[in-house]
Amino acid sequence: MTQNADSAAARSLAFPGNDGKPHRVTWDDKSLKIDGERLTVWSGEFHYWRLPSPDQWRDVLQKLKASGFNAVSLYFFWGYHSSKPGSYDFSGIRDIDRLLTMAEEEGLYVIARPGPYINAEASMGGLPAYMTTHGGEERTADPQNLAADLEWLKVVNRIIGKHQITDGGGSVIAYQVENEQIDNAPKHVEYIEKLQAVVEEHGIDVPLFHNDWGDGHGYNVPGGPGGSRLDLYAFDTYPLGFDCKGARGKLSDFESRIRGYSPKTPVFIAEGQGGAFTSWGRDFQSGECAKFVDEAFTRQFAVNNLANGVTMFNSYMEYGGTNWGWTGDPGSGFTSYDYGAPISEDRRITPKLAVHKEFGYLQNAVKPIASAQNVTPPTITSTGGGPVKAQQRLSTENAEDTSVSGNGMRLITLRHPDSNDTSTSQVTFPLDLADPPKAATSASAGGNESGEDKNSAYRRIPQQKNTAISIAGRDAKTLVADYAFGPHRLVYSTSQVLTQLDAGGDLLALDGTKGETGETVLRFASKPKVTTLDGAPVDVTWDADRKDLRLNYTHGDARTLRIAGGGKELTVLITDRDAVATTWQLDAGRSDILVLGPELARTARLSGAQLDLTGDTRKPGPLRVFAPKNVDVLTWNGRRIDASRDDTGALVATLPGPQKPTMPGIDSWRTADSDPEHAAGFDDSGWKKADRTTADNPKHGPGEASGVVLDTDEYGFHEGDTWYRGHYTPAEASTTVKVSAKTGTAGHALVWLNGRYLGAQGDGTTTHKVPDGVAEPGKPAVLAVLVRNMGHYEDWSSDGRSKTGRGLADVAVPGSGKVRWRIQGAAGGPEPADTVRGICNNGGLYGERKGGHLPGAPDSSWRTTQSLKSERPGVRWFRTETELRLPEGSDTAVGLRIADNSARADKYRVQIFVNGWNTGQYVNNVGPQQEFVIPSGFLKERGKNTIALAITAEQTGVGPDSVELVDRGTVLGGVSGGQNESPGYRELLGAERSRGQ
Incomplete structure (x- = not known):
């Protein structure tokens, strides 16, 4: 990456969070305030664990800041930091202290969301996997679960607490207590009340809130049950839904309902739809979600939220990232968590980011938005298409000087009431700035009935004949009127105010849809001089009676005007939405x-x-x-x-611009079988005995047929693959084996008896036939089962789904007698030798336990091949080294693409490791993901990289047709950074040493 200045030396010096001084955070029904100054919070959600490249956290934060965001929302993933009770890791890719410092340096406020439960499509909703063995109900005041919750909060709050803006330590301005409580039942109220009390004891003194789910239900409101210590009420809203190939939902008004729940706090959307996740088995990639939650919706949503008084907004997600390793929830998504977000999984800027920029810049420039109240809108005339809904907000704070600012800033929003209406309407309306309109009611239909004043009343906006404001299908617009900035007054504009700033002189920037007309009126004491400095000329009209300078133009190529009069000089930049990018x-x-x-x-x-x-620069x-x-x-x-x-x-x-990188081809591999556990003679004497007859969590067994507990979590194996071997001496010839497995969505289990492959299955119960002669009476038999754990489900509905178990639930072998079980998962279980990559990196495949995924692993005895097809069902490993020579001073996103032409018919899956890092999982017969973003921290940009593939085949002769590295985009620039420091084979296992069996 480039060695740009990218640290505190280049940070936002005007940002109060980085001056080391304590700041007061207060609020009223309109907005949050920092030291008494109103703040419109415009935030983007970012999950650090989904970008396991800490150097690049700064890249995302800088993109947020440059795009108009003044805040970032951060979930903290407990299970990512804790492999066993009492153990917490905040180093390396888990260094949240570094993350919070970066946010402060880049001039971003932080909304801290540490859970304990976060949902977030993370494995177990963010809870640590060892809590699956807790028998009580999680997210309640159950003593065992609550004790663990409180310990987590104590540990994480030591870090968050150091970064609160209220004591000068950083930029944290709000703190979420738990997430999306499903109801207000007494057990949940008691739980969240206990969390609040402890958070306060830990010294967290920024405003506390809870995120109410599904457009808000009025749960846990400040001062009410479940909210006795909460300060703000917040809710989430995903108007379109999550089926990216389905019908879009619709926008609606919500302000009066939300204020009915909490009348004394700002309207706060803690999660507003920025995209949608994609699930296993769908027939589309994440890009379809970017089209579903597209630029049009992003603009409509922003406009509707402004119309409903939202002054605290967080876009979920603004950067999605990657469910690398075993971090994801199996029910909600596969390796990619791109989410169709404005910043894509590979950190590229998408067109949606420009829309968020428009509204971030607008709210930062037009600060009275933070105090604007809902008032009666003007009566509109709409022709040519569907009906158009107008809403208006008025701010009269600090508007005593009516000679400059009139009656205060007005925000007028226009959109089709049906947000899926694709017709185009032409709109005009009267505007009277002499008398403030009355407060609106839910039944208001618009219309200002006050009398006219010739200097303040306009019969028709826009004034120019044969023009109108165009509301195209699925579009929406925000217009500003009666707005004073510096010595200037904007009477109104039918263009959107992009920004106003002092950039070597007062500058006003306006944008609009290319090809549409715009009209802007500015007030001057005397006729000003207008000079077109570049671009196409504009029509200029001076109204001597009103003292109005009217500009009419068509949005397109940028043009710049210089307006001078009455001792005031203003530069006006007129551009279009495309150029905002x-x-x-x-x-x-x-x-x-x-x-x-x-x-x-x-x-x-x-x-x-x-x-x-x-x-x-991209070019x-x-x-x-x-x-x-x-x-x-x-x-x-x-x-x-x-x-x-x-x-x-x-x-x-x-x-x-950048140089175009060349991706090296991959045409040679070394390969070896890697499942000796399936053979009858394999030595499993070093494995754990699975002989418990009771489980810590009753949901985990014992099995009715086996009589023992087989659940992987009960034996300390929580991630990835787990092997089982059952020893028995049948009294009669075995004819069937009935296997009940709990894998999670898209998981599988493979079954062998005495080395003979019986077949594969998914989650649930399957009876496998045993061929004649495989297991004979009186002779020792070994049943081997490999189970893929796809992660633990979330517990969003608080129904215990996340604790239902993983691995084998039960096995029935008629005539077997007693079966003696042994179990082996990831090497070290909750104490992995590789603490850098951590517990989410590895499961219990033989090749993982032996280090076959690591750089430097001995593979000279493996045979070479150009084919990635498996010769039999089971596990085979493939390794290769490839040399990258990415351009210096550039940021290149690299992906790995798997090609298969079987139309999902071939049943196999590929575990992808890059330089020892578990990059993702391809499941051919489930789909849909075929291309995997490789986090930059996994790669050596200029040098040799090791790629290892663990291919688990359910059939003979299946596997990828090819694997290739792809350039997903290159820019000249980026931020300083490089490969994560991480151990190779020698550091972890030594020349002769092996860990696990």
């Missing part, structure tokens, strides 16, 4: 700047007459920077670039 507002310390042109502008720092910028192209007039030296990613001033006064230069 490459428009960036950055805090350079003593001034904001506006950067146009690159894929991403990350950071800015002013030092005297020098402006240092960092950012990314060569122009750079344009509105910056203080004294700046005469410009650097980009640490290198000085030739820059000059154009007619607008902006600095202009040309930026280079």
